[in-house]
Amino acid sequence: xxxxxxxxxxxxxxxxxxxxxxxxxxxxxxxxxxxxxxxxxxxxxxxxxxxxxxxxxxxxxxxxxxxxxxxxxxxxxxxxxxxxxxxxxxxxxxxxxxxxxxxxxxxxxxxxxx
Amino acid sequence: xxxxxxxxxxxxxxxxxxxxxxxxxxxxxxxxxxxxxxxxxxxxxxxxxxxxxxxxxxxxxxxxxxxxxxxxxxxxxxxxxxxxxxxxxxxxxxxxxxxxxxxxxxxxxxxxxxxx
Numbered sequence: 001x002x003x004x005x006x007x008x009x010x011x012x013x014x015x016x017x018x019x020x021x022x023x024x025x026x027x028x029x030x031x032x033x034x035x036x037x038x039x040x041x042x043x044x045x046x047x048x049x050x051x052x053x054x055x056x057x058x059x060x061x062x063x064x065x066x067x068x069x070x071x072x073x074x075x076x077x078x079x080x081x082x083x084x085x086x087x088x089x090x091x092x093x094x095x096x097x098x099x100x101x102x103x104x105x106x107x108x109x110x111x112x113x114x
Numbered sequence: 115x116x117x118x119x120x121x122x123x124x125x126x127x128x129x130x131x132x133x134x135x136x137x138x139x140x141x142x143x144x145x146x147x148x149x150x151x152x153x154x155x156x157x158x159x160x161x162x163x164x165x166x167x168x169x170x171x172x173x174x175x176x177x178x179x180x181x182x183x184x185x186x187x188x189x190x191x192x193x194x195x196x197x198x199x200x201x202x203x204x205x206x207x208x209x210x211x212x213x214x215x216x217x218x219x220x221x222x223x224x225x226x227x228x229x230x
Contacts, residue, residue, distance in 0.1 A: 034218055041123075041205075041223075041224065041226065042223050042224060043118075043120070043207050043209075043221030043222050043223045043224050044158070044207075044221045045221070046217075046218040049218060089157060089158075099146070099148060099163075099209075099211060099219055100148065100160060100163045100171070104157040104158045104159075105157060106156065106157045107155075107157055109155070
């Protein structure tokens with residue numbers, strides 16, 4: 001069964017600290033993996049996308065890694081800011097254009113406190 | 115800026131009412147849009163794929179007569195929750211794909227539906 005799991009479920013960190021969120025998947029076949037940020041009461045916004053051959057992708061203070069062999073991905077946030085408080089969702093696509101087949105992880109709720 | 119607009123952002127209505135939610139692609143034509151439902155602290159669950167000019171494709175377990183989808187133009191899809199009941203209260207999100215691009219699907223900001 002195609003699944004995406006994320007850990008931790010929730011996380012609280014102090015402003016300025018770094019953190020790493022984890023994503024494990026059992027999706028097959030595999031086309032790409034995306035990380036989204038979803039602010040409370042808003043729609044998800046794409047942070048990074050990685051295909052099978054990519055190991056690392058950065059977007060400002062966000063750095064995503066992908067190990068396609070172990071089917072694991074991580075999202076590292078550097079020097080956290082209060083505005084980073086949100087839910088971070090890992091999304092795996094089995095096919096490049098089959099958007100109706102993408103699998104959403106449950107998300108990690110991050111709270112950055114002053 | 116936002117490329118997908120969703121309206122309204124929040125609606126509260128009485129049980130038995132029908133509620134229409136609009137999803138617009140702002141600067142591109144979208145032949146396909148998607149409707150999701152999200153319960154608190156849970157992930158997005160695909161309800162249906164909205165296809166311009168043809169019938170929507172519903173996911174298993176989603177009542178097509180309950181959740182009416184109309185994709186009458188290339189920039190607008192609507193979701194109507196008919197005879198809404200408290201259990202229909204949820205966060206509804208649409209997304210659209212920008213054709214001929216490598217961009218990920220663009221999500222609207224969601225509609226918070228509360229049925230009293």
